[in-house]
Amino acid sequence: MRIFPAIDLFEGKAVRLFKGDYNQMTVYSDNPVEIALDFQAQGATCMHLVDLEGAKSGDTPNIQTVKKLVGVGGMEVEVGGGIRNLATIEKYLSAGVDRVILGTAAVTDEAFLLEALRKYGEKIAVGVDIKDGKVAIKGWTEKSDKDAFAFCTELEEKGVKTIICTDISKDGAMQGTNHELYKKLSEELKINVIASGGVSSIEDVKKLAALRLYGAIVGKAYYTKAISLKEAIEVAK
Numbered sequence: 001m002r003i004f005p006a007i008d009l010f011e012g013k014a015v016r017l018f019k020g021d022y023n024q025m026t027v028y029s030d031n032p033v034e035i036a037l038d039f040q041a042q043g044a045t046c047m048h049l050v051d052l053e054g055a056k057s058g059d060t061p062n063i064q065t066v067k068k069l070v071g072v073g074g075m076e077v078e079v080g081g082g083i084r085n086l087a088t089i090e091k092y093l094s095a096g097v098d099r100v101i102l103g104t105a106a107v108t109d110e111a112f113l114l115e116a117l118r119k120y121g122e123k124i125a126v127g128v129d130i131k132d133g134k135v136a137i138k139g140w141t142e143k144s145d146k147d148a149f150a151f152c153t154e155l156e157e158k159g160v161k162t163i164i165c166t167d168i169s170k171d172g173a174m175q176g177t178n179h180e181l182y183k184k185l186s187e188e189l190k191i192n193v194i195a196s197g198g199v200s201s202i203e204d205v206k207k208l209a210a211l212r213l214y215g216a217i218v219g220k221a222y223y224t225k226a227i228s229l230k231e232a233i234e235v236a237k
Helices: 032-041 052-057 063-071 086-094 104-108 110-123 148-158 179-188 202-210 229-236
Strands: 002-010 013-018 021-029 046-051 076-080 099-102 124-131 134-137 142-147 162-167 192-196 215-218
Touching: 002 032, 002 052, 002 063, 002 229, 013 032, 021 032, 032 063, 046 052, 046 063, 063 076, 063 086, 076 124, 086 099, 086 110, 099 104, 099 110, 104 110, 104 134, 104 142, 110 124, 110 148, 124 148, 134 148, 142 148, 148 162, 148 179, 162 179, 179 192, 179 202, 202 215, 202 229, 215 229
Parallel strands: 002 046, 002 215, 046 076, 076 099, 099 124, 124 162, 162 192, 192 215
Antiparallel strands: 002 013, 013 021, 124 134, 134 142
16 A cells, blocks of 8 residues: 655645634645655655645646655645646646546536546546545535445546545544545555545555555554654555
8 A cells, every 4th residue: 555645735834624614724734845855755655735726717827836746756746626628637737746636527527527537547636525425625615415335436437547535534633534435435446545544544544455445545643643654655565
């Protein structure tokens, strides 16, 4: 299993939200590049980026910061947050990003999802954010009527190769992951599943690695030093 340390971007800074709430934001660094360099120093081979402003606006306000982070080198970079058209995908891929994560648009605009998959294949991942068993959209502010499991199965059938699955109730809460959710996903799907939300101890990492998931995202636990990134990467192997 691969560990994806995360940087959430807002106004060029590295921040974390509590359960996706923009009103509960903690700024961890004014210099995200320093964080990426630390990821690299601790052995990370990949990095998960989210443009939180983009998630709201559908634009790429942090693209210059993303370019700098890609420039650190040595890590596969995936990015999400408000990617709703082919031009935005192109912008990120041209900036050197390896994989682009579609969220709301993958739920609300099937034609766009299919076109993106046709054009960019495995460079497209889908973020499935789960709230009370349903898929949440628009930066987690709304709940769609789509059942989360049915949607994941649908994505596999459409040719999506990687999904990033987040249990919103666990995100940033430092109370462990939704182990049952990831167990079910790993058993029922053949595509790459990246677990996100609530990875807050080495024990969580061990449990997820035992499920043979493709990856797990470590966010707040890195910033609060609840997890040693180096140890998490070793354990995940």
